[in-house]
Each structure stands twice: as C-alpha cells, then as structure tokens.
Amino acid sequence: MWGRVGGGAVYQLWRASVTHTGQYWCRAGRGQPVFYIQYSQAVSVNVIELFTSVTLSASPSTVVKEGGAFNLTCEAQLSNCKLSQHHGNHSLHSHPDPDCNWTTVIVTFSFLRDGWPVARDSVSGMYSVAKASSCHMGTYSCVARAGRARRSSQEISITLDNLSLILVTCFGTFLILSVAPLAFFVRLYAMRLWQLRGRGQGELQCNECSTIQGPK
Structure with a gap:
C-alpha cells in the first residue's frame, strides 16, 4: 500500500x-x-516463516479401545520463540528472549479427519473424544493459523482396538467347528435309533399276524 x-x-x-x-x-x-x-x-x-513446526500427538495412544477416550494435541513452534499458552486471552505469548522475533501472536488450530474438518478455530490446541467408536477412526492432522500464516502437521492414524472382537470371532469359530461334528453324530445316532425301532415294530407285527392266523 x-x-x-x-x-x-x-x-x-x-x-x-x-x-x-x-x-x-x-x-x-x-x-x-x-x-x-x-x-x-x-x-x-527477509520475511521468515512464522511457524517452524506444527506437531500432532495422541494420548493415551493411537490405538483406542471401543468406548474409550482419546485426545489429540496440536503444538506450534514459532521462529526463535518458546511458547506458552494462556487461555485467558486466547493468545500465545513468547517468553522474554532477546532472539525472539514475536511478542504476542494469536494462534488458532483446526483438526481434520481424512481431510475433512472436525473442529475449527480451536484456541486450546486440543481435540477430545469421550467415547470412541468406528466413526472416529481415521487419519488425523491439524493446521495452525495466525493471520494469513498457516502450517499443517504430520498425519497420524487412530485405529480401534479390535482384540476383543478377534477373540469373540475366534471363540465363535471354535464353537462352530466343535459343535458341528457333534451335532452330525447326534443326528446320525437318532436316525439309526429310529430305524432300529421301526424294524423291531415291523417284526413284532409280522409275528403277531402269524400267530393269529395260524395254520389252516
């Protein structure tokens, strides 16, 4: 201008x-x-980049139990500054440092899952899920903004701990494989028993007929 x-x-x-x-x-x-x-x-x-790095981390882990909670934290590092967060005025202030180029910078964070925003303009730098389900699984990243300056973090994958599902599936398969042969033999035994009973009754009827008629 x-x-x-x-x-x-x-x-x-x-x-x-x-x-x-x-x-x-x-x-x-x-x-x-x-x-x-x-x-x-x-x-x-010389106009230097405002953000030297933006990192995303997950706690307690990137593998989450179904129904459990997890948190994503986005941290931004400014050029030549060590930052501390103050929630009162929603800004990041640099510590007293003669080499620091920034005095007060307002930074906001956005979180994305599979490229789609799930939280915009967060000043806390944290995204939380209280009860995880399959819809919360995916690839997450965050974007730090200050004015027109922006920088994206690396991507991390949040997956569901399906160990219990695997155990249930394996146990169910084991039951099917164990019960199926037993059911087959039980059925075979019942059919054989039915045949034997039918044959015995037939012989009894034949004997009775012979006895009643007798020789003429």
Missing part, C-alpha cells in the same frame, strides 16, 4: 508472506513527462 509522509512516500506490506522476501528500491520523479532520478540503494527484506 502506498502512502505519503511529508516530501516522501511509504510502501507498506500488510500481512507479509515469505514471497515478499527480496530487495527493494525506490526512485522519485517529477514533471510531465516524468523525469526520474536514479534509484536508491537496495534494502533487503
């Missing part, structure tokens, strides 16, 4: 980014057509 101060001019960058890094010159001109004087000496402007 251009502005005038006395006999000079001001060029101001709002919300500087890394792309603004470089050398800058100026020159003045007057008259019509304009007559320009020589360029000034160069001034080097």
Whole structure:
C-alpha cells in the first residue's frame, strides 16, 4: 500500500508472506513527462516463516479401545520463540528472549479427519473424544493459523482396538467347528435309533399276524 509522509512516500506490506522476501528500491520523479532520478540503494527484506513446526500427538495412544477416550494435541513452534499458552486471552505469548522475533501472536488450530474438518478455530490446541467408536477412526492432522500464516502437521492414524472382537470371532469359530461334528453324530445316532425301532415294530407285527392266523 502506498502512502505519503511529508516530501516522501511509504510502501507498506500488510500481512507479509515469505514471497515478499527480496530487495527493494525506490526512485522519485517529477514533471510531465516524468523525469526520474536514479534509484536508491537496495534494502533487503527477509520475511521468515512464522511457524517452524506444527506437531500432532495422541494420548493415551493411537490405538483406542471401543468406548474409550482419546485426545489429540496440536503444538506450534514459532521462529526463535518458546511458547506458552494462556487461555485467558486466547493468545500465545513468547517468553522474554532477546532472539525472539514475536511478542504476542494469536494462534488458532483446526483438526481434520481424512481431510475433512472436525473442529475449527480451536484456541486450546486440543481435540477430545469421550467415547470412541468406528466413526472416529481415521487419519488425523491439524493446521495452525495466525493471520494469513498457516502450517499443517504430520498425519497420524487412530485405529480401534479390535482384540476383543478377534477373540469373540475366534471363540465363535471354535464353537462352530466343535459343535458341528457333534451335532452330525447326534443326528446320525437318532436316525439309526429310529430305524432300529421301526424294524423291531415291523417284526413284532409280522409275528403277531402269524400267530393269529395260524395254520389252516
């Protein structure tokens, strides 16, 4: 943005980014057509990244029991600053450090699961699930923002502890494999017993008929 101060001019960058890094010159001109004087000496402007790192961590683990709780914490590290969080004014303040470039920076965090946001503009840097289920499983990441500056974390996968499901499945399979042969033999025995009983009754009826009729 251009502005005038006395006999000079001001060029101001709002919300500087890394792309603004470089050398800058100026020159003045007057008259019509304009007559320009020589360029000034160069001034080097180095715009460094606000965030040096953004990390995402899970507690108590990335493997969660069904119905259990888990927390995701997003932490941002600013250039040359060690940060501590103050929930009262929702900002991150740097510790007294002569090498720190930032005094007060407001940082917000967003959390994503499989690329879709599940929490936006969190100032606490934490996303919590009280009772985990299969719908909470997936690949998570977080994004730290301060003004137009932003940086994404690495991705972590949250999976469901299905050990109990495996045990139940294995136990059920074991029961099926154990009971099926037994049921087959029981059925076979019942059919054999039914056949023997039917044969015995037939012989008894034949004997009775022979006795009643007798020789003529």
